[in-house]
Amino acid sequence: MKLGIVTGIPGVGKTTVLSFVDKILSEKDIPHRIVNYGDYMLNTALKEGYVKNRDEIRKLPIERQRELQALAARxxxxxxxxxxxxGLGLVDTHAVIRTPSGYLPGLPKHVVEVLSPNVIFLLEADPKLILERQKRDNTRARADYSDIYVINEVIQFARYSAMASAVLVGASVKVVVNQEGDPSIAANEIINSLM
Incomplete structure (x- = not known):
């Protein structure tokens, strides 16, 4: 199996792009599965009573977040x-998580070595566009990402973090731009890079 990790700041359009990836791979009859890292962490955190919703995970103590990361990876x-x-496996996650204690690597050594991806994708878009997308999505609480300066900072930290993680497992890092209006372009770029 080839594994790709698709990262990106909240609002960049990971869910939309990955839905196109799923559709394209299904049409080509290629065995695949797309999983959301946060879902795995959330299910455990809810079960243990640590949080009430997904957006509370990044506010947990760092030690608790590390524990949830390790369980999710396995x-x-x-x-x-x-x-x-x-088969092709794709993991939807974040290269960094902005927490009250600072930036937490989304793919630290204890996680990336377990996942051992072939490619780490950085899905990106213009920061102003990301901010607009965040404002349109009222299903999530993203106030701590709703500033152009913060969005630019997160994108830069994500790049550094992805490269550091890739070094540990010999993966490549690929920046994929999610262009407004046609997420199939980014989806095809992800598929072609992973195959």
Whole structure:
């Protein structure tokens, strides 16, 4: 199985692009599975009573977040192992998480070595566009990302973090721009880079 990790700041359009990836791979009859890292962390955090919703995870103490990261990585690898050698696994996550204590790597050593991706994708867009997308999405609480300066800072930290993670496992890092109006362009770029 080939594994790609798709990262990006909240509002960049990861969910939309990955839905196009899913559609394209399904049409080509390529075995694949797309999982959301945060879902794995959230399910454990809810079960343990640590949080009431996804956006509270990044406000947990760092030690608790590390624990949730490690559990999620092991469960994802177990779930994706059913794809076999010809399958494609994609993990939707963040390269960095902005917390009250500072930036937490989304792919620290104890996580990236378990996942062992082939490619780490950085899905990016113009910061002004990201801010507009965040404002349109009223299903999430993203006030701590709703500033152009912060968005630019997160994008830069994500690049540094992705490269540092890639060094640990010999993965490549690819920046993919999610152009407004046609997420299929970014989806095809992800697929072509991973195959």
């Amino acid at each position: 469960r994802i690898v177990d779930d994706l192992s059913t794809l076999g050698n010809n």
